[in-house]
Amino acid sequence: MIDIESFEPELYGYWPQRRAYGDPRQLEADEAEARAAAEAYFLEIKSGSAAPAEELRVLLNEMTAEMRDQFSAFRELRRAAEATCSGGDEAAAKLARADLKAATDAMSLIVRTLEKVDQLQRQIARDRELAAEENDAAMGLEDAKKRFLERIDELAEQRARQLLAEWQVTGPPGQGDAAAGGARQADTG
Template sequence: MLNLDEVDLGLFGVWPEPVGRRAFAAAGRVVLEIKSADEPTAAEQYCRLLNDLTLEMRAQFELFRDLRQSADGLIGGQDEAAAKLARADAKAASDAMSLIVRTLEKVDSLQRQLARDRQDELERGGDGESYEQTRTRLLVLIERRAEERAEALFRARWAELERDGLGSLGPGGAGPGPPGAPGRAEAATEPRAAPAGETG
């Protein structure tokens, strides 16, 4: 069972409000009046609401704790009617405190979920580049990777042709090798043998 006397309200603190990209954009300029500031986003408004609720619930918890302690002092008194009323007040205060603690736990869970959502959004957004910039960068990477893959496939195929005697990577073959391969320069500069009828 939850021991309400050991509840640490310091665990249920006020969470920092989310800082979006518009805050970084506004960091370099001075806001002279509140009307010139950007309107808070829905996430920021929700975070403020949860913070206000946390402060209110903490104050209510302290109020009911004092009420229960006052009632506990009257329970052992000689007046039976006052003791009965004090027991009812103590029970009601304990029930209210339990509800407040569960509410604070739920608020804390929501704040943690908001923080995770903000972190996921920042990770998905990268370094703040636009959609077109991201698209262009990805297309360049894809094209570069495709060229590397095509070159690797070409060289592998040329090696197969050479192994089968259909290609040449050196002198004495049927033709020049691929660009940059040994034998291409030799094949290009090697003198062509004259036909038998042209000798003499």
């Protein structure tokens, strides 16, 4: 089990639409973009709805932010309950212990939920990358097909030019054969 005292909910943040590695400024910009998308999610959009995966990503980002805030609130409640438990009043200490247990249970649930949300976000990111790779592969196939057809056209054009050049030198096909056949008849006749 995760140690609740050392758990940092800040590690669970907004997931951008695409992963960005390297430049921390880019990561901050992506987090700001994701935060803006999460905040804008509840605005009425007249132009149409977002893709289901995008809606899920934004919803999970929103849940993450809410749970991080709840975790912080329960952490404060727990600290206050611990301080009250150390006081001399037995009735207040009993209530504080109940609050302490409730806060601990809630924090444990939040931690597990944040881990599941993060797991879902990672799966969405993997699925999005896989779809992009498949799209790139399909585009690669389309590009190869296009290049192949262009090459066929190029070779056909080249062959047509070659036949035209031969025709200009020897005349149309079939006429050269007829002239040769007529010359043979004159020789044998």
